[in-house]
Every structure is written in structure tokens, then in C-alpha cells.
Amino acid sequence: MTxxxxxxxxxxxxxxTKPSINGVSIKVKKGEFVLITGPSGCGKTTLCRCFNxxxxxxxxxxxxxxxxxxxxxxTTHETHAxxxxxxxxxxxxxxxxxxLSVEKDxxxxxxxxxMPREEMRERVEWALKLTDIHDLRERSPHEVxxxxxxxxxxxxxxxxxxxxxxxxxxxxxxxxxxxxKIFEVIHELNKEHGITVVLVEHRLDLTAKYADHIIIMDxxxxxxxxxxxxILNTEETRLIGVGIPxxxxxxxxxxxxxxxxxxxxxxxxxxxxxxxxEAFKIK
Amino acid sequence: xxxxxxxHFRYPSGVEALKGVSLIIKKGEFVAIMGQNxxxxxxxxxxxxxxxxxxxxxxRVDGVETTKTSVAALSRNAGxxxxxxxxxxxxxxxxxxxxxxxxxxxxxxxxxxKRITWALNLLALAQYRKTSPFLLSGGERxxxxxxxxxxxxxxxxxxxxPTIGQDYQQKEKLRQFIVQMQTQGKTVVIVTHDxxxxxxxxxxxLLMKDGGVVADGEGREILTTPEVLAQSSIxxxxxxxxxxxxxxxxxxxxxxxVYEAKEIVLKNLEKRRK
Numbered sequence: 001m002t003x004x005x006x007x008x009x010x011x012x013x014x015x016x017t018k019p020s021i022n023g024v025s026i027k028v029k030k031g032e033f034v035l036i037t038g039p040s041g042c043g044k045t046t047l048c049r050c051f052n053x054x055x056x057x058x059x060x061x062x063x064x065x066x067x068x069x070x071x072x073x074x075t076t077h078e079t080h081a082x083x084x085x086x087x088x089x090x091x092x093x094x095x096x097x098x099x100l101s102v103e104k105d106x107x108x109x110x111x112x113x114x115m116p117r118e119e120m121r122e123r124v125e126w127a128l129k130l131t132d133i134h135d136l137r138e139r140s141p142h143e144v145x146x147x148x149x150x151x152x153x154x155x156x157x158x159x160x161x162x163x164x165x166x167x168x169x170x171x172x173x174x175x176x177x178x179x180x181k182i183f184e185v186i187h188e189l190n191k192e193h194g195i196t197v198v199l200v201e202h203r204l205d206l207t208a209k210y211a212d213h214i215i216i217m218d219x220x221x222x223x224x225x226x227x228x229x230x231i232l233n234t235e236e237t238r239l240i241g242v243g244i245p246x247x248x249x250x251x252x253x254x255x256x257x258x259x260x261x262x263x264x265x266x267x268x269x270x271x272x273x274x275x276x277x278e279a280f281k282i283k
Numbered sequence: 284x285x286x287x288x289x290x291h292f293r294y295p296s297g298v299e300a301l302k303g304v305s306l307i308i309k310k311g312e313f314v315a316i317m318g319q320n321x322x323x324x325x326x327x328x329x330x331x332x333x334x335x336x337x338x339x340x341x342x343r344v345d346g347v348e349t350t351k352t353s354v355a356a357l358s359r360n361a362g363x364x365x366x367x368x369x370x371x372x373x374x375x376x377x378x379x380x381x382x383x384x385x386x387x388x389x390x391x392x393x394x395x396x397k398r399i400t401w402a403l404n405l406l407a408l409a410q411y412r413k414t415s416p417f418l419l420s421g422g423e424r425x426x427x428x429x430x431x432x433x434x435x436x437x438x439x440x441x442x443x444x445p446t447i448g449q450d451y452q453q454k455e456k457l458r459q460f461i462v463q464m465q466t467q468g469k470t471v472v473i474v475t476h477d478x479x480x481x482x483x484x485x486x487x488x489l490l491m492k493d494g495g496v497v498a499d500g501e502g503r504e505i506l507t508t509p510e511v512l513a514q515s516s517i518x519x520x521x522x523x524x525x526x527x528x529x530x531x532x533x534x535x536x537x538x539x540x541v542y543e544a545k546e547i548v549l550k551n552l553e554k555r556r557k
Contacts, residue, residue: 013418039450040422091421091448092369146366147320169421172447173366175319175476177516202422202450205479205521243451246479246521246541253545259552269524276525276548280532280555 002068003164003196004028004051009065011046011055020046022220023065030163031194033187033210035228037201038217039241044200045091047217048166051198052086053079070163084113087157089167091200093149097141102133102152105141109160127159130185132178146173154182158189165189166198179206186210205245208232209268216242229265247272284310284345285331285439285470291339292326300326302494303340310438311468313461315481315502318491319516324474325366327491328441331472332361344439359388362437366444366474368428372416377408380416381431388435402430405460407453422448433460439470446477458484482506482520482539490515507537 009024021043028034036044049055053074056063067074070085087109090096099105106127110120128134131151136144141152150173157165167186171179187210190197201207208214214231216224218240224231231237232244233252247269255261261279266272285308292301300323308314316324329335330342333349342349344357365371374380381402385395403409406426411419416427425448432440446454454477461471461484475481481488481502488505490498492515498505505511507523519527526538534551538544 015415015418040426040448040453041420045420092367094367094369145320169448173320173444173476175516176478176518177513178320179476180518202448203477203479238451241450241452243454243479246482247525250522250525250541250544250548253541254548257545257549259549269521269528272521273525273528276529277532279548279552280529 001030002027003030003070004198005066005068006047006050007066009047009050009063009067011050011063012061013046013059014061016061019220021050021217024217024220024222026215026222026225028196028198028213030196031190032213033190033197033199034213034215035199035201035204035207035211036215036217037204037242038223040202042217043220044217045168048088048168048198048200050074051164051166052082052088053077054088080112083109083162084160085162086164086166087160087162089150089153089157089165089170091168091172093146093153093173094142096153096156097149100140101137102139102141102144102155103128103137105152106156106159109156113160123159123161127155130158131155131182147171147175147178150174151178151182158185161193162195164196164198166200168200169202170199176206183207183210202243204232204243205247208245208248209271216240228267232267233265251275284308284343285472286343287327287330287340288342289340290327290330290337290342292323292330292335293338300494304494304496305340306489306496306499308470308472310470311465313465313471313484313486314473314489315484315486316472316474316489316491317476317478317481317515317517318497322491322515323494324491325443328363328443328472328474331439331441332363333357334363358437359435360437361439361441362432362435363441364429364432364443364445366447368416368421368424371428371431372424375415376413377403377416377419377427377430378412380427381434384431384435390435398434398436402434405433405456406430407456420448422450422453425449426453437469439472440464442471442473444475444477445473446475446480454480454483476517478506478517478520482522485539490517503537503539506539 005027007025010019011021012019051069057079074082097105107124131154133151171182189195211228214228232248247266251266261275287306290301290304293299318324333354336350381399382395464471485502488502489496498511520539522544523539
């Protein structure tokens with residue numbers, strides 16, 4: 001079942017001289033883990049802002065084409081109606097946090113849904129634990145570190161348990177181990193609860209292994225769309241500035257040298273190490 | 284040269300962010316400071332241009348103690364680019380943003396013009412010269428912040444998480460630029476979580492934990508020692524992860540570069556065939 005669909009979506013910010021996204025047509029299936037990547041300024045963030053109606057409601061400007069998200073049209077549905085189905089974690093957590101305490105920030109969306117107090121408390125506890133910020137609950141979100149703010153922003157969205165979670169470079173300020181833990185949590189929610197995940201990331205080393213679907217954008221357009229193992233297996237992706245995982249790159253280079261390593265492109269160090277172990281066994 | 288001696292720093296809240304750091308960064312060195320969130324990395328580098336002053340101990344930049352001079356005087360020599368570009372940008376256009384510091388430092392108009400054009404071209408921002416920084420993407424705003432500091436050509440460059448939001452090509456350009464700075468004898472200090480970027484540059488790595496330095500050495504050595512990295516919440520670069528799992532095949536463990544990895548694999552397979 002398709003949960004996000006755009007047809008020929010084109011949008012220009014007010015005062016912009018050219019469209020930030022230009023003729024974008026994509027389909028995302030319910031329960032997919034989709035990775036959107038591409039050079040900086042390619043339109044990734046703008047596309048995400050369309051999914052919950054921030055574009056055009058908040059940013060104004062002219063949006064052309066069609067878009068359907070969770071059965072709704074974000075251009076005509078109010079943003080607050082979309083928020084129940086689509087949770088967006090911004091690139092810069094400061095744009096998202098405003099309450100006096102971490103706990104209140106995480107509870108805010110639930111309060112607005114009018115959720116009963118007990119249930120709300122459980123949800124907040126759950127989200128604080130998943131993101132490992134239980135100890136920060138009384139702190140002001142503006143006095144914690146950038147990495148911790150990102151966890152708060154993620155917890156606030158997880159607490160809502162939306163059908164779709166859209167995350168725009170959600171762990172850029174986090175140390176690698178913490179980032180990995182957050183991605184594991186998101187992956188688990190995706191696999192076990194069937195939540196559709198749309199993740200914008202440059203760091204494919206950390207994230208490619210989770211994706212069932214990858215969309216690569218350049219200059220406002222979609223240039224690759226499909227299975228990550230097939231797409232990251234092409235030379236062209238690297239040419240436009242996509243940093244394919246180093247393990248995948250090593251696989252390419254060795255194959256070019258004539259080494260037989262199997263036909264399934266590895267996306268992680270585990271997969272690449274296994275292929276090499278086999279290669280060493282044979283000879 | 285930056286000399287740090289027994290540096291302690293306490294925030295007004297009472298939190299002790301640095302607990303006796305001593306280190307020397309020589310002129311022309313390229314140093315990456317790594318470590319988990321809250322380890323004190325940003326607090327440490329903010330001492331290098333006088334934004335913070337020691338609670339105890341001393342910090343000397345080119346022989347001058349930071350408590351005995353002004354931030355303005357220090358920042359002429361040590362340019363600082365913040366983690367979050369929105370903490371730094373404020374002008375109406377990209378061009379004004381870059382010219383701001385140049386004007387304050389008293390450069391003449393012709394030089395300012397030249398420097399702006401140079402910085403815009405270097406960071407692929409020329410098309411945005413008259414654009415508001417706030418209309419740009421996160422990655423582009425980060426580059427504007429970088430351009431505004433590079434333009435005044437400081438002797439020491441301090442970059443807090445310079446690769447956030449940057450794609451592969453931009454990172455490669457940044458790497459080449461840092462190499463170029465080094466050949467000019469300039470000092471570059473970066474604070475970063477980006478292990479893949481560090482693996483490609485192979486700088487000196489200072490690993491921090493709980494307000495102290497726990498490891499100091501060549502990137503290749505530190506990034507391939509899992510026990511050391513784990514205590515600072517850093518994961519191994521992907522190539523190092525692959526080789527760690529191949530140890531039983533008799534391959535070396537300290538590999539971080541993908542082309543070196545290729546040579547090692549091919550050579551060892553060749554050996555086995557014989």
C-alpha cells in the first residue's frame with residue numbers, strides 16, 4: 001500500500017529564483033524504511049517539509065503538482081491534522097524545542113491530541129527511555145547539548161507514535177555510538193511496529209544497511225529511486241557527490257580488479273567482511 | 284602554537300567541563316578532537332580563541348596568555364566556526380556576512396572584494412552572493428559560516444563539526460583545503476564525530492572523555508584500537524571494522540584507507556595462491 005505519493009511536485013520558496021524541488025514523482029510504501037540523500041542543497045529538506053504541509057502552509061510560496069500522505073492532501077489539510085499521522089524531526093533541533101522542560105516538550109503533542117493523563121504519562125516515559133534522556137526530564141531543552149536536544153526532538157515525535165516518521169539528519173550532533181543507538185531504535189520501530197520511516201542522511205556508512213528503498217536527489221530532481229543494493233552499485237551515484245559506504249566502495253574496487261566476491265552488493269562492514277572471508281577460503 | 288597547561292574549567296552552574304587538560308598543538312599541525320557528547324571538546328576549543336577563560340591553569344596562544352588579551356585580538360589569529368551555523372550568521376546577504384569581519388579588522392575595500400570572491404568560489408557559494416543566508420540549506424549555511432572565517436585568513440582555524448550536512452564532494456574539498464592550509468604552515472583544529480572524514484585525513488587525534496584527554500596519537504593508530512574508542516563513544520571507521528573481523532586471516536588490523544585496503548587484500552590473496 002502506498003502511503004506517500006507525489007506527482008510532478010514542484011516548489012519555489014518566496015524570493016527564490018529557481019524551484020527547490022522540480023517535478024518530483026515518488027512513491028513510498030507503508031512500512032518502508034526510505035533513505036533520501038543527495039548533495040547539499042539538492043532539495044531533500046524541502047521535500048520533507050511537503051510531507052506534513054510545512055511547505056506551503058508555513059513557508060508560503062508556490063507548490064505545484066500532487067501530493068498524498070497517509071490518505072490526506074497536506075496542501076489542503078491543516079498542519080495540526082497532519083501532525084497526528086506524520087512526525088517530522090528537524091535538522092536543527094532548536095527550531096523544534098520550546099517548552100520549559102524536556103518532559104513537557106515530549107508531552108506537548110500528546111496534550112494537543114487530548115490524550116488521557118495516564119496514557120500520556122506512559123507514552124512520555126516510553127519515549128524518554130527509548131532515546132536515553134530519562135535523566136534530563138526536568139532540564140530545560142535549551143540548556144542541554146546539541147546532541148541531547150536532538151534526542152529530545154526525536155522523543156517528542158516518537159511519543160506521538162505517528163504512522164510516518166520523517167527525520168532530517170536527526171543525529172548530526174550526536175557522537176557515533178549514540179547515533180548508532182538512535183538509528184537502531186528507529187529501525188526497530190520500523191520493523192516491529194511497521195512505522196514508515198523517511199530518513200534524510202549524507203552518512204550512508206551509518207544508515208544504508210537499514211534502508212529498503214533509497215531516493216537520490218540532485219538539483220531539485222530525483223535521479224535515482226529504488227533498491228539500495230542496486231543503486232549504490234552504480235558509478236554515477238558517486239559522481240554526484242553521494243558518499244557510498246566505504247565497505248561498498250571497497251567491494252567495487254576489488255570487483256574492478258577482477259576479484260570474485262558474489263553478486264550481492266554489501267552495505268555494511270559485516271557483509272563485506274563475510275564476502276572477504278569467503279574469498280580467502282576459496283583460494 | 285597553542286599551549287594548554289593543567290586547564291580546568293567550571294561553568295557558572297558548577298559543572299566542571301574540563302578537569303586538568305595539558306597539551307601542545309604546534310604551528311602547522313592538523314588535529315582532530317573526538318569524543319562523546321559532553322566530553323568537553325567544544326569547551327576546550329573555545330579556550331583557543333579566548334571565548335572562554337580558564338578557571339584554573341593557563342592557555343597560551345603564540346606565547347600570549349589568553350587571560351591577558353582580548354577576544355577580538357585573539358580571534359584575528361584564531362578563527363572559530365561554530366557547530367551550529369545559526370549561532371553565527373546574522374546578515375541580510377551572504378556577501379555582507381563574509382565582509383563583516385573583514386570590515387571590522389580594517390581591511391581596505393579592494394582586499395575585501397577580493398577575499399569575498401575568493402571565499403565564495405572556494406566553498407561553491409558564488410551563486411548565492413546576494414542571497415539571504417536564511418534561505419539556504421543547512422549544509423550551505425554551514426559553508427557560509429566557514430567562508431566568513433576563512434576570508435580573513437587566520438593563522439589558526441578552529442572548526443566545530445565542519446562536516447555536518449556536507450555531502451561527499453564538499454567534504455573532499457574541505458579535506459583538500461585543510462591540506463593546503465597545512466602547507467602554508469597554518470594550524471587546523473577540528474572537533475568532529477565524523478570518523479570517516481578523520482579516516483580520510485589521518486590527522487593527529489585527541490580523544491576526550493569526561494573533561495580529560497584519554498588518548499593522543501596518529502589517527503590510524505587511534506581509530507583502529509576498539510578498546511580506546513569504545514570508552515569515548517566512537518565507532519571504528521568502516522574499513523577498520525572490516526579488517527577487525529578479518530584478523531584470523533592474518534591481515535593487519537590498522538587499515539583505515541579504502542585503497543590501502545584493496546592493496547592488502549589483493550597482495551594477501553596472491554600470497555595464498557602460491
